[in-house]
Amino acid sequence: MATTTATATTAPKYWGGGKSPFNVEYGKVMMWYFLMSDAFTFGAFLIAYGTTRFSANGWPNPNLVFKSYPFSGENSNAPLVFVSIMTFILIISSVTMVIAVQAGHAMDRPKVVRNLIWTIIGGLAFLSCQAWEWTHLRLDEHAWWGMNPFNNSNGTVGHQDFTNFFFTITGFHGFHVFSGVIINIVMLIKTLRGDFDKRGHYLMIEKAGLYWHFVDLVWVFVFTCFYLI
Amino acid sequence: MEQHTTYTDVTHADTHGGGSKEIRKVTIILSVLTIVELALGIMMIKLQMPDGSFEKDLTKGVIVILMLAKAFYIVAYFMHLGHEIRNFIMTVAVPMGLFIWFIIAFLADGNSFKNLRNEYNPEYKARTTTEQAPKEPVKESEKKAGQQ
Numbered sequence: 001m002a003t004t005t006a007t008a009t010t011a012p013k014y015w016g017g018g019k020s021p022f023n024v025e026y027g028k029v030m031m032w033y034f035l036m037s038d039a040f041t042f043g044a045f046l047i048a049y050g051t052t053r054f055s056a057n058g059w060p061n062p063n064l065v066f067k068s069y070p071f072s073g074e075n076s077n078a079p080l081v082f083v084s085i086m087t088f089i090l091i092i093s094s095v096t097m098v099i100a101v102q103a104g105h106a107m108d109r110p111k112v113v114r115n116l117i118w119t120i121i122g123g124l125a126f127l128s129c130q131a132w133e134w135t136h137l138r139l140d141e142h143a144w145w146g147m148n149p150f151n152n153s154n155g156t157v158g159h160q161d162f163t164n165f166f167f168t169i170t171g172f173h174g175f176h177v178f179s180g181v182i183i184n185i186v187m188l189i190k191t192l193r194g195d196f197d198k199r200g201h202y203l204m205i206e207k208a209g210l211y212w213h214f215v216d217l218v219w220v221f222v223f224t225c226f227y228l229i
Numbered sequence: 230m231e232q233h234t235t236y237t238d239v240t241h242a243d244t245h246g247g248g249s250k251e252i253r254k255v256t257i258i259l260s261v262l263t264i265v266e267l268a269l270g271i272m273m274i275k276l277q278m279p280d281g282s283f284e285k286d287l288t289k290g291v292i293v294i295l296m297l298a299k300a301f302y303i304v305a306y307f308m309h310l311g312h313e314i315r316n317f318i319m320t321v322a323v324p325m326g327l328f329i330w331f332i333i334a335f336l337a338d339g340n341s342f343k344n345l346r347n348e349y350n351p352e353y354k355a356r357t358t359t360e361q362a363p364k365e366p367v368k369e370s371e372k373k374a375g376q377q
Contacts, residue, residue: 014314022317032310032321043328047335054339057347057357063274079274084267091263095256098307102252153280156357213307217300224296228270229289 031207035214038176042218045172046225049165058152060162062227065141065150070132074140083227086129087219090177093122094216097184101209104202109191112205116188119212123181130174134167166226173215173222180215183208255306262299266292 014021022029053059063079072078100115137143143150145167148158187208196202269288278285305311310318347354 022314022320024313024317029317036321036324039325043331047331050332051335051339054336055342055346057343057354080267080270084263087263088260091256091259094303094307095252098252099249102249152357154358156359210308213303216307217303220296220299220303224266224292228266228292 025203027203027207028210031210035210038214039218042169042172042221045165045169046221049161049169049225052159052161052165056152056159056161058154058156058159060148060150060158061153064153065143066133066227068136068140080227082129082133083223086126087223089122089126089129090216090219093119093126094213096122097209097212101202101206104196104205107197107202109194109197112191112196112202113188116184116191116205120181120184120188123177123184123212127174127177127181130170130177134170137163169222169226173218176215176218180208180212183211251306255302258302259299262295262302266295269295 013019014023020026020029066083067079068076069078069082069085096115096118100112100119103111103115141149143163145164146160148160148163150158150162152158187205190196190204191202196204269292273285273288278288310321
């Protein structure tokens, strides 16, 4: 490392050139800045949803809309159950990703592989759940873009944008989960081939991890806004 | 490129932290926060809190604060931003501060739009706040029309 001489009393000179000023690899900095742009995209969508909801006199009650789960039959009344399962799946997949990154720091390839596989399984499980939710809403409830069969909680005809926002925002999020799963699969293949051992570091896994945690973070906001409040 | 070699400095693990204990601790914190959020959500349902009531809005406010706490833990510990150099943390956190203005301004705007529209468009207000009979499913009315 550069600062091994007797400059222990002064702060490291990060801005003198020849060294990353933030002591962070370029790719990681760029991933963070991309995530910031994506955060503004999702933020804009969610704030648009909030603005529309605040400007409306009536809005459907999510607990009356989202109340079933697979194999529950026609007359289920279990609000928040299915979405809780989806949330925990994503959180646990984030934990396995953190463990994979940590294993990468220790150059422990088998552990990286194991935890990447768990993360991918978690991502696929989440996508399956979301696909079921969309299918149920479309086929059983006849809800879609431009189709809102649910009345507002004040008894009036359901606000058109309820379903528009739901499918758009969960669609964008689901697409991010899907691309995240693809990225993780590519990372897994590269790990199995020994590409990172050859490089001498697992920094790519760390960057993929940032993207995956971002996906989890967005879900925290989406699930709270649509299902809880 | 010459610069590539300096990046190898950075790869030697600069994570002071991020050990297994910390991961377990943060996982438990996130799980507990999620469970509390869900419990509050269920409480809102079971107690049948009326829309627009103070207790319901207060509960929603608490849920939002818990959500922000979860966001903090994910970003600081899972994404390791908390272990980075302070100036780097600032380049990420300060622009996110724009959200504070963004959210307040737009929600206030939406609310104002609703109030003004209700005031100047009584037909809209009557149509969207009065109880109405629920829409009939399209198939049935089409069926009836077809039979005639």
